[in-house]
Amino acid sequence: MSRQPVIVGVSDAPTHERGRALPGTHVLNMQRDCANEALAEAGLTMADVDGLAVAGMWGMPGPGAMQPNLLTEYLGIRFPKWLDGTNVGGSAFVLHAGHAYEMIKAGVCDTVLILYGSMQKSQAARSLGGRPALFSNQWDMVSGLPSPAGAYAMAANRHMHEYGSTRETLAEIAVATRAWAGLNPKAAFRDPMTLDDVLNAAPIVDPLGRYDCCLVTDGGGAVVMTTAERARDLKTKPIYVLGHGESASHVNINYMPNMAHLEVAEQSSKRAYAQAGRGPKDMDMAMLYDSFTITVLLTMEALGLCAIGEGKDFVKGQRTAPGGDFPMNTNGGGLSYCHPGMYGIFLLIEATRQLRGDAGARQVEGLTNAVCHGTGGVLSSGATVVLSNARD
Amino acid sequence: MSYDKPVPAIDPDSAPYWEGAKKGRLMIQRCNATGQTFLYSRQLVPGVVESEVEWIEASGRGTIYSYTVARRPAGQAFADMAPYVIVSVELAEGARVMSNLVTDDPDSVAIGQPVEVVFDKVSDELTIPKFRRI
Numbered sequence: 001m002s003r004q005p006v007i008v009g010v011s012d013a014p015t016h017e018r019g020r021a022l023p024g025t026h027v028l029n030m031q032r033d034c035a036n037e038a039l040a041e042a043g044l045t046m047a048d049v050d051g052l053a054v055a056g057m058w059g060m061p062g063p064g065a066m067q068p069n070l071l072t073e074y075l076g077i078r079f080p081k082w083l084d085g086t087n088v089g090g091s092a093f094v095l096h097a098g099h100a101y102e103m104i105k106a107g108v109c110d111t112v113l114i115l116y117g118s119m120q121k122s123q124a125a126r127s128l129g130g131r132p133a134l135f136s137n138q139w140d141m142v143s144g145l146p147s148p149a150g151a152y153a154m155a156a157n158r159h160m161h162e163y164g165s166t167r168e169t170l171a172e173i174a175v176a177t178r179a180w181a182g183l184n185p186k187a188a189f190r191d192p193m194t195l196d197d198v199l200n201a202a203p204i205v206d207p208l209g210r211y212d213c214c215l216v217t218d219g220g221g222a223v224v225m226t227t228a229e230r231a232r233d234l235k236t237k238p239i240y241v242l243g244h245g246e247s248a249s250h251v252n253i254n255y256m257p258n259m260a261h262l263e264v265a266e267q268s269s270k271r272a273y274a275q276a277g278r279g280p281k282d283m284d285m286a287m288l289y290d291s292f293t294i295t296v297l298l299t300m301e302a303l304g305l306c307a308i309g310e311g312k313d314f315v316k317g318q319r320t321a322p323g324g325d326f327p328m329n330t331n332g333g334g335l336s337y338c339h340p341g342m343y344g345i346f347l348l349i350e351a352t353r354q355l356r357g358d359a360g361a362r363q364v365e366g367l368t369n370a371v372c373h374g375t376g377g378v379l380s381s382g383a384t385v386v387l388s389n390a391r392d
Numbered sequence: 393m394s395y396d397k398p399v400p401a402i403d404p405d406s407a408p409y410w411e412g413a414k415k416g417r418l419m420i421q422r423c424n425a426t427g428q429t430f431l432y433s434r435q436l437v438p439g440v441v442e443s444e445v446e447w448i449e450a451s452g453r454g455t456i457y458s459y460t461v462a463r464r465p466a467g468q469a470f471a472d473m474a475p476y477v478i479v480s481v482e483l484a485e486g487a488r489v490m491s492n493l494v495t496d497d498p499d500s501v502a503i504g505q506p507v508e509v510v511f512d513k514v515s516d517e518l519t520i521p522k523f524r525r526i
Contacts, residue, residue, distance in 0.1 A: 065501060132401045133398050133399065133400050133401050134403075135401075135403070135432070136432040136496045138400035138401065138402070138406055138432070139400075139431070139432060139489070139491065141398045141400075141466075142397070142398055142399065142400050142489060142491075142520060143478045143490055143491050143492050144397065144398075144462060144465060144466040144467075144469075144470040144473065144478065145460075145462075145466060145490070145493070146462055146464065146465070147466065147477045149479060150460050150462060150466070153460035154458040154459065154460050154478075154480060154493050155458070157458050157460060157503060158457070158458040158460060158503065161458070161503040161504075202463075203463040203464075204463060204465070205460045205461065205462050205463065206460055206463065207460075207500075252432070252490070253433070253480075254431075254432075254488050254489075254490040255478050255488075258457055259457075259480075262424040295518040386474045
């Protein structure tokens, strides 16, 4: 039990001007600052780090193709015992936490740094255009499917067709998430929003409008994991990682087995719950990747927070907003807080802060268990972790 | 006539699809062991260990499995088309194919509507199978 993996440090990079990195920041010193801050709050230093997990889209083609090597060098980590550069899209960091769980538990390494940084807004690097239509992309790109929004729009239309969810269902999610962002001083968009604001916003890809889509921002973050035994001497309240799971099914939305049912999340969360010995009914809050509002709707159903097709009732009447029955995406999400391209690390950071009681104005009282689920690609990959502030 | 939109990077797995389109045939793959049909084209059957794959000509008929209307185009190359419709068509044979729906009335598109293939010769090198409602 002494090697029970825990999260002991978290940090997210400050931004200004609606999600732009501070002057003097680049993608490496941003990650250094996040790493140092997350280590410092636990009372650790870079010298304690013996495992590193990173993913990102920067520096490619070029040194960014081998990010674990580059960050080991840049941060001066001496001969790490474990490296992970798995990139399965924005879910990657939740998957890294699951892998770190196994490595720490097995004694391969003691202190893991999970790290992410992105300057996509400042560098206007988001554009996915101009790439060759390779492999299975031949069909999507020749058809002019806007990526990734068009793929999520197809899933949304299919979900609406099968289960009677509506644009109002999706708007409930956008509005609740914005209300949480209003309580997060680091959120890029904090002004209150109404259902009508969402429904009347500029259409992008039917049925998704502007506020159904995540932000494009800079940003970065760090998560530090170690053993419960080591955490006894550290400064923060340890948050237990109790279970994890991951899966993947496709690259292009046309080959998603069932566009109305996020089976990768169902598979991944089943394993996480079983390992944790806690199920969806035990979860007091959820951090669900919100690249688009439909991502959240599909994920909550797949994770068993409600039955398949019943997400429309789960979110109705702002049930997931501040003061509602079920707190969800309490940092303001990718929809209103930040979305630097790969958002998954922020799910872990926020759940940790909430479970510790460190979430400031947005703190939810009485929390014990949280589920984090990251989605990558176009509903392509999924990774789940179950976190708790109580081991037993 | 020059075509300024993205063109497929045709590879050995996908060549029969695009060659077929030039001849007015919608080509899909079928597993000889299970009979299942599929795209995108690969020289293996997903999930079937021992199997042979053959190319067959599809009927060209199917129904809309899902769709989206792009109000904002996928880059400048598609700006002249917006708003335009991208469909995932479930063919009568079972395989799903993604393409454009040719229509002047994107607001009336719905899942389940029957469609048939049409061939859009966009250049001497490329003919794109698209769909229209029937």
